[in-house]
Amino acid sequence: xxxxxxxxxxxxxxxxxxxxxxxxxxxxxxxxxxxxxxxxxxxxxxxxxxxxxxxxxxxxxxxxxxxxxxxxxxxxxxxxxxxxxxxxxxxxxxxxxxxxxxxxxxxxxxxxxxxxxxxxxxxxxxxxxxxxxxxxxxxxxxxxxxxxxxxxxxxxxxxxxxxxxxxxxxxxxxxxxxxxxxxxxxxxxxxxxxxxxxxxxxxxxxxxxxxxxxxxxxxxxxxxxxxxxxxxxxxxxxxxxxxxxxxxxxxxxxxxxxxxxxxxxxxxxxxxxxxxxxxxxxxxxxxxxxxxxxxxxxxxxxxxxxxxxxxxxxxxxxxxxxxxxxxxxxxxxxxxxxxxxxxxxxxxxxxxxxxxxxxxxxxxxxxxxxxxxxxxxxxxxxxxxxxxxxxxxxxxxxxxxxxxxxxxxxxxxxxxxxxxxxxxxxxxxxxxxxxxxxxxxxxxxxxxxxxxxxxxxxxxxxxxxxxxxxxxxxxxxxxxxxxxxxxxxxxxxxxxxxxxxxxxxxxxxxxxxxxxxxxxxxxxxxxxxxxxxxxxxxxxxxxxxxxxxxxxxxxxxxxxxxxxxxxxxxxxxxxxxxxxxxxxxxxxxxxxxxxxxxxxxxxxxxxxxxxxxxxxxxxxxxxxxxxxxxxxxxxxxxxxxxxxxxxxxxxxxxxxxxxxxxxxxxxxxxxxxxxxxxxxxxxxxxxxxxxxxxxxxxxxxxxxxxxxxxxxxxxxxxxxxx
Amino acid sequence: xxxxxxxxxxxxxxxxxxxxxxxxxxxxxxxxxxxxxxxxxxxxxxxxxxxxxxxxxxxxxxxxxxxxxxxxxxxxxxxxxxxxxxxxxxxxxxxxxxxxxxxxxxxxxxxxxxxxxxxxxxxxxxxxxxxxxxxxxxxxxxxxxxxxxxxxxxxxxxxxxxxxxxxxxxxxxxxxxxxxxxxxxxxxxxxxxxxxxxxxxxxxxxxxxxxxxxxxx
Numbered sequence: 001x002x003x004x005x006x007x008x009x010x011x012x013x014x015x016x017x018x019x020x021x022x023x024x025x026x027x028x029x030x031x032x033x034x035x036x037x038x039x040x041x042x043x044x045x046x047x048x049x050x051x052x053x054x055x056x057x058x059x060x061x062x063x064x065x066x067x068x069x070x071x072x073x074x075x076x077x078x079x080x081x082x083x084x085x086x087x088x089x090x091x092x093x094x095x096x097x098x099x100x101x102x103x104x105x106x107x108x109x110x111x112x113x114x115x116x117x118x119x120x121x122x123x124x125x126x127x128x129x130x131x132x133x134x135x136x137x138x139x140x141x142x143x144x145x146x147x148x149x150x151x152x153x154x155x156x157x158x159x160x161x162x163x164x165x166x167x168x169x170x171x172x173x174x175x176x177x178x179x180x181x182x183x184x185x186x187x188x189x190x191x192x193x194x195x196x197x198x199x200x201x202x203x204x205x206x207x208x209x210x211x212x213x214x215x216x217x218x219x220x221x222x223x224x225x226x227x228x229x230x231x232x233x234x235x236x237x238x239x240x241x242x243x244x245x246x247x248x249x250x251x252x253x254x255x256x257x258x259x260x261x262x263x264x265x266x267x268x269x270x271x272x273x274x275x276x277x278x279x280x281x282x283x284x285x286x287x288x289x290x291x292x293x294x295x296x297x298x299x300x301x302x303x304x305x306x307x308x309x310x311x312x313x314x315x316x317x318x319x320x321x322x323x324x325x326x327x328x329x330x331x332x333x334x335x336x337x338x339x340x341x342x343x344x345x346x347x348x349x350x351x352x353x354x355x356x357x358x359x360x361x362x363x364x365x366x367x368x369x370x371x372x373x374x375x376x377x378x379x380x381x382x383x384x385x386x387x388x389x390x391x392x393x394x395x396x397x398x399x400x401x402x403x404x405x406x407x408x409x410x411x412x413x414x415x416x417x418x419x420x421x422x423x424x425x426x427x428x429x430x431x432x433x434x435x436x437x438x439x440x441x442x443x444x445x446x447x448x449x450x451x452x453x454x455x456x457x458x459x460x461x462x463x464x465x466x467x468x469x470x471x472x473x474x475x476x477x478x479x480x481x482x483x484x485x486x487x488x489x490x491x492x493x494x495x496x497x498x499x500x501x502x503x504x505x506x507x508x509x510x511x512x513x514x515x516x517x518x519x520x521x522x523x524x525x526x527x528x529x530x531x532x533x534x535x536x537x538x539x540x541x542x543x544x545x546x547x548x549x550x551x552x553x554x555x556x557x558x559x560x561x562x563x564x565x566x567x568x569x570x571x572x573x574x575x576x577x578x579x580x581x582x583x584x585x586x587x588x589x590x591x592x593x594x595x596x597x598x599x600x601x602x603x604x605x606x607x608x609x610x611x612x613x614x615x616x617x618x619x620x621x622x623x624x625x626x627x628x629x630x631x632x633x634x635x636x637x638x639x640x641x642x643x644x645x646x647x648x649x650x651x652x653x654x655x656x657x658x659x660x661x662x663x664x665x666x667x668x669x670x671x672x673x674x675x676x677x678x679x680x681x682x683x684x685x686x687x688x689x690x691x692x693x694x695x696x697x698x699x700x701x702x703x704x705x706x707x708x709x710x711x712x713x714x715x716x717x718x719x720x721x722x
Numbered sequence: 723x724x725x726x727x728x729x730x731x732x733x734x735x736x737x738x739x740x741x742x743x744x745x746x747x748x749x750x751x752x753x754x755x756x757x758x759x760x761x762x763x764x765x766x767x768x769x770x771x772x773x774x775x776x777x778x779x780x781x782x783x784x785x786x787x788x789x790x791x792x793x794x795x796x797x798x799x800x801x802x803x804x805x806x807x808x809x810x811x812x813x814x815x816x817x818x819x820x821x822x823x824x825x826x827x828x829x830x831x832x833x834x835x836x837x838x839x840x841x842x843x844x845x846x847x848x849x850x851x852x853x854x855x856x857x858x859x860x861x862x863x864x865x866x867x868x869x870x871x872x873x874x875x876x877x878x879x880x881x882x883x884x885x886x887x888x889x890x891x892x893x894x895x896x897x898x899x900x901x902x903x904x905x906x907x908x909x910x911x912x913x914x915x916x917x918x919x920x921x922x923x924x925x926x927x928x929x930x931x932x933x934x935x936x937x938x939x
Contacts, residue, residue, distance in 0.1 A: 147832050151863070152773040154734020238732050238776025328757075330731065415834045415863040417919045418771075420738040423926075434924065549924055 009036035015367055022361045030298045030347065030355040037265035037303055038272060039366055041525055046367045047491040048523045051504045059517045061480050063184060069110040069261060070178075071519025072187055073481045075545055079435065080184040081442055082116040085124075085177035085485040085541040087524035091232040092174040093221070096141025097148065100174050101235040102307050104149040107178040109261035112244050113310065115188040115251050116180025119419060120433045121150045123160040123176045124446045124485065124539045125410075128169035130402045130718055135164070138172055140719060145235075146176065147413040152237035153244065156422050157414035158431035160446055164402045170221060170529030175485040175522075177446055177541040181435060188251060190260040192278030192313045192339050197257060199271070199282060199337040200319070202326050203243050203309040207292035209233050210266070210305025220490055220528040239308040239331070246329040247310065253325075255318030262309040268302045270311040271337075272345060276363045284337035286349040298347060298354040313339060373497035379455040382575045382589030387651045391627060392702045394583045394655065395694075398624050399631060400710035402718070403582050409715040427636070428555050429474040429620050432546065441552070443477030443544035449623070450535035451576050452591030457499045457536055461506025462594040466659060468542035469514045470620040473603040474662060476552040476610035477544030479514065484521040484540055489533020491525045499536035500525075506594075507538060513596035514603075516542065551611045555619040557637030560690030562616050563669035564641060566626065568602045568661030569682045572652025578624045579655035591657075598660040605681045606662050614666060621661040627654040629663045630687075631694055635708055640691035647686060648696050665689055723747050723938045725766040728794065730756040730785045735771030735807065735918065742918035743768065746934035756788040766803045766937055767794050769810030771863070771916060781824065781866045782812030791817055803847055803937065804910040808864055811902070811912030820905055820912045821879070822871030827864070828895025834863040836927070837915055838890040839901050843883045846904050848911045851936035858929035860920035862893055867914040869896035869903075879903055886911055 008016040064072035070084035088103025210233035326333035411426035424432035453460025575589025647653040676683035775784035806814040886902040902913030917930025
């Protein structure tokens, strides 16, 4: 492992100097460990916070923005949607099953910590090249790990994305998003209050696993990554499930003042953050911490990242209530300390004081860097020669290859129907989950196109937000807010930092233009091995609201005899397209430009049409453009389609990835075209549904059976070693 | 109909079963904690899906020994109806109310997808709302649904008309494509597919509803 300085517990020399200044003495080993964890990139966001501040975080619907365990938005009916996305990249590369499983466990804890019952999980996965030796094992392990945790806790995994690129050969990206629903007036937060109140530990016992997880996740890999295995946490979804039920049961009483999950940097960061937010001190007796192993040192106890643990501050008299609830669920419960008015974190073990740190200076003194960065130079336009080949050959390569093949092999390993509210599961534009007991729903999606971000970070950042917004719109939902998961390489390299800065700029512009604030998020840097970074991957998880589940649509063509209408302007942009990559084997050119005003106008039009009940099917155009979208709609519905328009005579019309576009199946195309014209929205009738084949311009055709066969075949065959 | 749903630590389809039962019966359904040693008076006991006790040891093994299960077995012997869905089916084979065992799926992976079932018998309080030979769609979601029994047991199940449902597209390697079976007295049904997830049109199917309606009738 390289990156943070190995001396001084991983702190840089100037950071260590600040420690000496704050303490007025040399820290002992425990104290140094606490500083190193709290000031790690993972916990302190020291390279990113300057830029994160530029993102819009407020809107009328926002109940809780960034800074808590997760963000919260008002979804009406007295309820809040609480959500966040988080990475588990480094651990998943080292130990894919446990790394991915604990990623899911961690993000679920972030959500139920705030009082929400988790209702959906999504995941965004980026693996190396399919033919790289490690990819198959990593993909199989990660998928099994996500399923292993989510299936057991009984929260449906309803959506996500998965892509492959050689830049991820040495660093896979495993991002998980959890969404929960809570009473809007019963959201729990982490700020401690009430001097003398009990600090309570609940959940699993503390073991020696995951020590240094936060610092490991703040460094790049070298060839010795395998040796990091002991830093990976081990998950226990059964205990996770009990913890959800026990916490939600206790939250139904008035026993809890504040609650925080023990995630990265374990007991250290949870105790520290609760006291810091409350402006108080905290005294902990480490002998009272439930321990799985004998003879654990104070250092190990404070920095363990054992899973399924929570820290709470209880009201006086709440201890008995809490002990009864946790006893019922068979979980550890221990009062391990009290809140104080000293402003210090004081730890004792075996009757000795083992650490004594001032909280405010440690929090305020947390480093912040304005890292040097260079703007990504503009990409040279790709030269595309006219291509008169059969477009169906290109479609076969895209839909039958790693970039466009069905991800069914993945999502059939996830229970996506448990909880009985999954109205639209994996495979559509956005998943739709009913708000339990109502006729309303949440639309959920996660999106990012890393190849765009590499070529032009600003445009790629805009596109990630725009595509997420479009996916929500395509089911008829009103987009509310987003969470982000920013995955980049080594921020100490100016070109990587430039990618980060560019993506944030683009995301901020898009969030403002489309009125979707960022309410939570996670930054994962140092996704880099031997100097090779992952593609810049700012994943956007988005949540939208469907006021009436009856007024929604999906992408499946419901039957023959419908007109196909293309909404949005087609210019035929093939730079960085899937066509260029999958057919020509080239990663060239700038990405398609994002016109945010057009996104807004076209999307608002499509949503209004869906809500008025005038749209039988709708799909957003993204990877692979028009023909791939038409094929996906035909496959989903088992109904063919014929495209007829001068537009489809050229590869650029069929496979261009121009943004702000949707393909709709409608009964009354004339009416729609009139309304579109009145709204200033480009719209074009380009074909009709019916038959058992996909046909282009009457000259080229492929049967749905053949298309389905090749679309479904690639992934199982690849995993089986074919 | 009075119905209860048993909640084991790790059950996760308990609420789904309650929702489907209440919709059919039009009255509240009680949840019974696994640690209770006595069932309240009831006509129907549902053992829901999930990962009771985290599937430790074997799926259903530990739940089958929990305090409330002793009373469930006694109730079944008195003729009270018992429906085990998914993990509940595993509990029923583990506690001996149904024969055979549910092994790891033949594909070795968890599988969640809609399956097509054929109703093999309508001679039970669970299936008498269907037509014999009717074809149903409902989801499966399990890692251990591969039904196994000795040849003599399989023969007996078929001979006594105790196979309730067979898969038409076997997702897990079950012998005889068996998806659900009845006990001798026909008051206990275990099945891997989830009828409670196919009882609401907005979720994409209602083929499971007739099962709950028949129980409520």
